[in-house]
Amino acid sequence: MILGLDIGSTSSKGVLLNDSGQIVRQAEVRCMGNQAEAVREVASRILPTDKNGDIIVGLTGCGRHVLDWPEGVIQFNAILSLAGGVARTNPESRSVIEIGGHASRWLLLSEERLRDAEPEIQDFAMNERCAAGSGAFIEQQASRLKMSIEEFSEVAAFAQRGSTVAGRCSVFAKTDMIHLQQKGTPVGEIAYGLFLALARNFVASILRGRSCEIPVFLTGGAVRNQGLVRAFEEVLGIGTEHLRAAANPSFTSAVGAAVNASCAGEPISLNRFENAILDMKTEEAETTTILPPFQSGLSPCCGCRSCEVRSEQRWARSFQEKRRAFSQFCRGSIDTSRGCGPAASFLHDGVSALLGCLF
DSSP: OEEEEEEOSSEEEEEEEOTTSOEEEEEEEEOTTOHHHHHHHHHHHHSOSOTTSEEEEEEESGGGGGSOOOTTOEEOOHHHHHHHHHHHHOTTOSEEEEEOSSOEEEEEEOSSOOTTSOOOEEEEEEOOSOOTTSHHHHHHHHHHTTOOHHHHHHHHHTOSSOOOOOOSOHHHHHHHHHHHHHTTOOHHHHHHHHHHHHHHHHIIIIITTOOOOSSEEEESGGGGOHHHHHHHHHHHTOOTTTEEEOSSGGGHHHHHHHHHHHHHOOOEEHHHHHHHHHSOOOOOOOSOOOOOOOOOSSSOOOSOOOSSSOHHHHEEEOTTSOEEEOOSSOOSOOOTTTOSHHHHHHHHHHHHHHHHHHO
16 A cells, blocks of 8 residues: 655645545545644555555655655655656646645656656746635635635636736735725625635746646645636636646645555555654754755756755656756856855856946
């Protein structure tokens, strides 16, 4: 049996695969600030009743860092887990859009690959510091209107049009929504306007002019909102034949962690794993991960670690234990005397030019 766990910012997800790679059980539990308790609840729902066997465990998600895992659990970067899950559930996809609780990601996968094979990641991007374009942003605004997220999604899906709402900041969005309510704008139009704002913000702040190749695969817990799926269809200008929403959008990364673990992991005692999670406690996460410099397929890296990208975004380990750097700032040639990437080079050239004019 293979267990895949995705410990996210708002909920913990788990899937149990059999030896053929088919999903046997799956469960999702809200974290509510206690990831350890959420993991125990997920495990109690999906782990086999027979504790005498072995299990392979794959782990992903931003919340995995706050827990102390037993030896033998294989941890995977969120990017690789997402790619592995898409390769298993929707292998024809070229572009992947994930809208999670606090994270939004985009992947561009290679066109030629076999089902269940490791996909080649040609490019990727994700939100940096703000969660304005994520699922938590939607929940916050739905609660303002005294609506459940299901009601909010339904009225948005059937709205005639979308109102103009700011999507870059939840504070500005709240201001726009209050103004629209004061004018008597229908709630459905406000809700759909918010989803349109989220989709436009994703295109502007994450894609940043890059092409979203078809077919496009939508995943992440927020994709359960049909209003959001409709908004991406409108903003990207593609129809339902080229934009596919995941059947179980919350579990894509958990499936990817399980698939990755089946290729790289070793079985551990199920009884030992269950005892370990019973004693598990939520701890304060470490903020940095120091790794040696290496050469990346996407861009060379000098190892300075001065990019404006957290280690979770910059470093990944493949199934064959080859390290890769995924950096959306370090592109082009690297001059270590100037720092890392074109941003540092641009700053260096600008300061040099300014000093030349002054002196």
